Amino acid sequence: MPNPRIKNEEQYAALREKGYSKEKSARIANTPDSGKRGGKASPYEEWTKDGLYGQAKKVGIEGRSKMDKKALIHALRNN
Template identity: 45%
Template sequence: MATKKSTSKKGPGPSVKDDELYEKLRDEGNSKEKSARIANAAANESRSAVGRRGGESGSYDDWTVADLRKRAAELEIEGRSSMAKSELIDALRHH
């Protein structure tokens, strides 16, 4: 019977263009999807350009509960229909 070798970390996969940035973002607690999206954007442009581009959306605090639930549905966040506004905001920020 063959034994598996243990690896310390599994790589992000071939679709991620900037492995180092992806791992840093994951270590900070970001989701796999968000980390891959940011890492790939940074690989296509300079990292500073990606940073300047961000922050254009309004604060979730200013959104209505209906709008928050709609966005949560787009991101397929489970349990959104029973979440309070603060819970929706937290779920969206940490998706």
């Protein structure tokens, strides 16, 4: 039975098979446009702190309000 909290079940299952945790797989599978490819986004270093904060909020990174720009970049890349 599909989990109603997972928006992209196929992607979730593929991530779990790769060894990602349930939490990280769900976070990625529930991110809007997560399955789309593009490569048009600028590197995080070129983003504003507000932009990084918004992205961190979108993917569910906790403690983001206390992070500086460098910490937000690290968290986005490693979560």
